[in-house]
Amino acid sequence: MRVHQRSVTARAPGKVNLSLHVGAREADGYHPLVTVFQAVSLVEEVTATAAPTFSLEVSGPGAEHVPLDGTNLALRAAHALAERTGVRLGARLSITKGIPVAGGMAGGSADAAATLVALDALWGTALTRPELLDVAAGLGADVPFCLQGHTAVGVGRGDVLTAAMAQGEFHWVFALRAQGLSTPEVFRRFDERGSGLADLPAEADTALMAALRAGDAVRLGEALSNDLQPAALELAPDLAGTVDAARAAGALGVVVSGSGPTVAVLARSAAHASSIAAALTVAGVCASAVCASGPVAGARVVQEHQG
Ligand SMILES: C[C@@](CO)(OP(=O)(O)O)[C@H](O)COP(=O)(O)OP(=O)(O)OC[C@H]1O[C@@H](n2ccc(N)nc2=O)[C@H](O)[C@@H]1O
Numbered sequence: 009m010r011v012h013q014r015s016v017t018a019r020a021p022g023k024v025n026l027s028l029h030v031g032a033r034e035a036d037g038y039h040p041l042v043t044v045f046q047a048v049s050l051v052e053e054v055t056a057t058a059a060p061t062f063s064l065e066v067s068g069p070g071a072e073h074v075p076l077d078g079t080n081l082a083l084r085a086a087h088a089l090a091e092r093t094g095v096r097l098g099a100r101l102s103i104t105k106g107i108p109v110a111g112g113m114a115g116g117s118a119d120a121a122a123t124l125v126a127l128d129a130l131w132g133t134a135l136t137r138p139e140l141l142d143v144a145a146g147l148g149a150d151v152p153f154c155l156q157g158h159t160a161v162g163v164g165r166g167d168v169l170t171a172a173m174a175q176g177e178f179h180w181v182f183a184l185r186a187q188g189l190s191t192p193e194v195f196r197r198f199d200e201r202g203s204g205l206a207d208l209p210a211e212a213d214t215a216l217m218a219a220l221r222a223g224d225a226v227r228l229g230e231a232l233s234n235d236l237q238p239a240a241l242e243l244a245p246d247l248a249g250t251v252d253a254a255r256a257a258g259a260l261g262v263v264v265s266g267s268g269p270t271v272a273v274l275a276r277s278a279a280h281a282s283s284i285a286a287a288l289t290v291a292g293v294c295a296s297a298v299c300a301s302g303p304v305a306g307a308r309v310v311q312e313h314q315g
C-alpha cells in the first residue's frame with residue numbers, strides 16, 4: 009500500500025534590479041547597495057513533503073548546475089528554519105526551476121524563500137513575516153526580497169527593504185546566456201575597476217521611482233541602470249552584442265540583471281516582448297529569450313496535500 013505524506017508547495021519569484029548602485033567593499037566583504045528590485049513571473053516551485061530526514065531533488069532548466077549538497081540554498085533555508093524554531097523534523101524538498109541558474113535573477117534565493125514558506129506551513133511553525141524576513145536575511149542578500157516580492161527599494165546588502173509605490177504591469181524579455189556568471193567574481197571585478205569609489209546615493213533614483221508610480225514604461229526604460237554592468241560585460245564580452253541587438257529591436261530600455269549575465273529588456277506590451285524575443289533569437293545573441301511580466305507577489309503557498 010502506498011502511503012501519501014502531507015506536502016506543501018510554495019512558489020517564489022525571480023527578480024530584476026531596475027537600478028543597482030554599489031558602494032565600496034566593506035570590511036565584511038560585502039558592498040553597500042541602493043537598489044530597486046522588481047519581482048517577475050519567472051518562478052521557482054518547491055514542494056516540501058513530511059519526512060524524518062532532509063533530502064533534495066532538482067528538476068527543470070539548468071538543474072544539472074545546482075548543487076545538491078549542504079550548500080544548496082533550499083537545504084540551508086530548511087536547516088535555518090529548524091534551528092530558529094527548535095523543530096526536530098525533516099522534509100523531502102523537490103525544486104522545479106524556472107529561473108536561470110547563476111543568471112543574476114536570484115534563482116537560488118527564490119528556492120530559499122519558497123522553502124521557508126513551504127516548511128513554515130508544513131511544520132506549523134507559523135512565524136510572523138518579520139521573523140521569516142529575519143531568517144531570510146541570514147541566508148543571502150536577495151532572499152528577503154524573494155520573500156516579499158512586488159517592487160521594493162533595497163539598501164544595506166540589499167536585504168533592508170521598503171515597498172515601492174508602483175502601478176501597472178511591465179513587460180520584459182530576459183535574454184539568457186548559456187554560461188552563468190559568479191556573483192562574487194563580478195563584485196571582485198567591480199573592485200578591481202575601482203568602480204565603488206563614487207558616493208552611494210542616499211536614496212533610489214527619483215526619475216525611476218516617478219516612472220514606477222506613474223506606471224510609465226517609457227520613462228522606466230530610460231531610468232534603468234546597473235553599476236555592476238561594466239564588470240559583467242568585461243567578464244562576458246558577448247553580452248555587448250545582446251544589449252545592442254535588444255536596443256536595435258526597439259526595446260524601451262536594456263540592462264544587465266544584477267551580477268548578470270541575463271540581459272533584461274523592457275518592452276511596451278506582451279506582443280512587443282514576443283517580437284523582441286523573436287528578434288534576439290533570430291540574431292543568435294543569446295541561448296534563449298523568455299518573456300515575463302512584473303511586478304508579481306513574493307513567496308507563497310500554492311498547494312497543500314493532507315496526505
Ligand atoms: C548582485 C545581486 C543584486 O541583487 O544579485 P544577483 O546578481 O546575485 O542575483 C545581489 O546583491 C547578490 O545577492 P546574493 O546572490 O543573495 O548574494 P549573497 O549570496 O548574499 O552573497 C554572495 C557574494 O556576493 C557578494 N556580495 C553580495 C551582496 C552585496 N551587497 N555585496 C557583495 O559583495 C559577496 O562577495 C558575497 O559573498
Ligand SMILES: Nc1ncnc2c1ncn2[C@@H]1O[C@H](COP(=O)(O)OP(=O)(O)O)[C@@H](O)[C@H]1O
Pocket residue numbers: 073074075079080081082108109110111112113114115116117119120188189191266267268
Ligand atoms: N537552490 C539553488 N538554485 C540555484 N543555485 C544554487 C542553489 N543553491 C545554491 N546555489 C548556488 O548559487 C549560485 C548562484 O545561483 P543563482 O541564485 O541561480 O544566481 P544569482 O546569484 O546569479 O542570482 C549557483 O551557481 C549555485 O552554485
